[in-house]
Amino acid sequence: MNLENLNRRSFLKKTNTVVLGTALAASSLNLYANSAPKKIKIGLVGCGGRGTGAASQALRADPNVVITAVADIFQDQVDLCLDSLRQISNDQVKVDSKNIFLGFLGFQKLMNTDVDVVLLCSPPNFRPDHLEEAVKKGKHIFCEKPVAVDIPNLKRVFESVKIAKEKNLCLVSGFCFRYATPNREIFQRIKQGDIGDIQSVSTFRFGGELSHKERQSGWSDLEYQLRNWFYFQRYSGDLIVEQAIHSVDMMSWALGDIVPKTIIATGGRQSRELDKFGNVYDHMSIEFDYGNGLKAFHSCRQQNGTDSRNSVDVIGKNGRANLNIPSNFEIYGDKAWKFTGRNNNMYQTQHDELFAAIRDKKVINDGPHLANSTLLAIWSRTAAYTGKAITYDQIMQSTEVLGPTSLEYDWKMQADNRGIPQPGKTPFV
Numbered sequence: 001m002n003l004e005n006l007n008r009r010s011f012l013k014k015t016n017t018v019v020l021g022t023a024l025a026a027s028s029l030n031l032y033a034n035s036a037p038k039k040i041k042i043g044l045v046g047c048g049g050r051g052t053g054a055a056s057q058a059l060r061a062d063p064n065v066v067i068t069a070v071a072d073i074f075q076d077q078v079d080l081c082l083d084s085l086r087q088i089s090n091d092q093v094k095v096d097s098k099n100i101f102l103g104f105l106g107f108q109k110l111m112n113t114d115v116d117v118v119l120l121c122s123p124p125n126f127r128p129d130h131l132e133e134a135v136k137k138g139k140h141i142f143c144e145k146p147v148a149v150d151i152p153n154l155k156r157v158f159e160s161v162k163i164a165k166e167k168n169l170c171l172v173s174g175f176c177f178r179y180a181t182p183n184r185e186i187f188q189r190i191k192q193g194d195i196g197d198i199q200s201v202s203t204f205r206f207g208g209e210l211s212h213k214e215r216q217s218g219w220s221d222l223e224y225q226l227r228n229w230f231y232f233q234r235y236s237g238d239l240i241v242e243q244a245i246h247s248v249d250m251m252s253w254a255l256g257d258i259v260p261k262t263i264i265a266t267g268g269r270q271s272r273e274l275d276k277f278g279n280v281y282d283h284m285s286i287e288f289d290y291g292n293g294l295k296a297f298h299s300c301r302q303q304n305g306t307d308s309r310n311s312v313d314v315i316g317k318n319g320r321a322n323l324n325i326p327s328n329f330e331i332y333g334d335k336a337w338k339f340t341g342r343n344n345n346m347y348q349t350q351h352d353e354l355f356a357a358i359r360d361k362k363v364i365n366d367g368p369h370l371a372n373s374t375l376l377a378i379w380s381r382t383a384a385y386t387g388k389a390i391t392y393d394q395i396m397q398s399t400e401v402l403g404p405t406s407l408e409y410d411w412k413m414q415a416d417n418r419g420i421p422q423p424g425k426t427p428f429v
Contacts, residue, residue, distance in 0.1 A: 195316025387423030
């Protein structure tokens with residue numbers, strides 16, 4: 001798929017965000033031969049905290065799923081992960097030593113086993129490789145967000161999403177807020193016109209620093225960075241790509257996943273210690289210009305000692321919708337409404353719906369908005385780093401690659417040595 005030639009407002013129409021009721025391909029899981037449900041075999045790629053969480057939710061989603069293979073670059077993360085999962089359901093964890101795959105290419109070995117579903121939970125820079133391999137091998141997929149950290153690799157993702165659709169593979173993304181009950185209800189009301197035509201959207205994601213692991217004796221620079229990948233451009237793509245992308249995704253959801261014409265942004269680093277927190281920013285502010293007067297705004301920060309906020313405000317011609325996550329969801333105006341229902345565990349719902357779809361011979365395909373929101377986040381970071389207003393056509397021509405592919409990694413390679421970007425001095429590539 002040639003992304004450069006896609007019209008920015010129509011390219012999402014070329015794929016379906018969610019396809020339900022589509023029969024799985026004949027080569028998909030043979031779960032229906034007998035009345036008794038078949039076991040669904042799961043492979044976990046990335047055994048850190050998020051991977052362990054995703055695997056635990058998969059275990060709870062269906063009593064007949066079993067984890068049979070895991071891959072990671074660190075043995076200690078594998079051990080901690082498997083210990084945690086066995087405490088949840090020892091009978092569902094069937095990983096023997098020959099199906100523990102270590103190293104940067106362990107994901108390939110895992111994909112060559114007979115797993116039916118893969119959970120892709122490695123640092124974001126590795127996900128284009130992992131997603132591509134999973135689709136190639138015909139696996140159903142849970143893929144954490146974001147799905148890339150630079151444009152050249154994101155283009156590979158769009159191709160993988162296209163092929164996954166052709167193969168009728170389930171692809172559930174890590175954009176968990178799209179699976180939260182109050183979000184679904186209020187966004188449905190926005191989409192059906194309860195606040196009228198949207199005039200603007202603003203989102204905030206304020207919080208403190210993420211976890212940090214102190215350097216241990218014997219760690220190389222590369223190992224230290226990989227164990228603290230949040231704080232390095234090569235692995236995380238910076239805070240807007242790695243975490244605040246959730247807010248960008250909700251903004252895009254409200255606007256129907258259309259693509260802006262231009263993004264301008266600012267950002268910097270005020271609170272992070274220079275020798276501890278890598279080379280990423282600790283705050284950013286972005287304007288998304290969609291043309292015809294429609295604009296959206298996002299602000300994010302990761303600074304200890306500051307007030308937290310996770311909100312979405314959608315201003316319409318006839319009212320406004322306010323989401324103050326996780327406790328208040330309300331519409332003001334002619335069709336006033338307030339969520340009074342019971343909230344759900346959105347992380348669990350993702351896996352409940354994924355495995356239910358597989359059992360019911362249906363397909364969920366979150367791929368288009370997974371890739372689209374990743375595009376918006378990379379685009380935002382690029383605008384903040386350079387201090388330039390960047391158009392859609394310009395960002396899609398970016399050739400900047402932040403790091404090597406999985407095939408090029410080894411423990412002797414140089415760690416990420418980029419400096420902290422300076423707007424006005426950092427060039428657009």
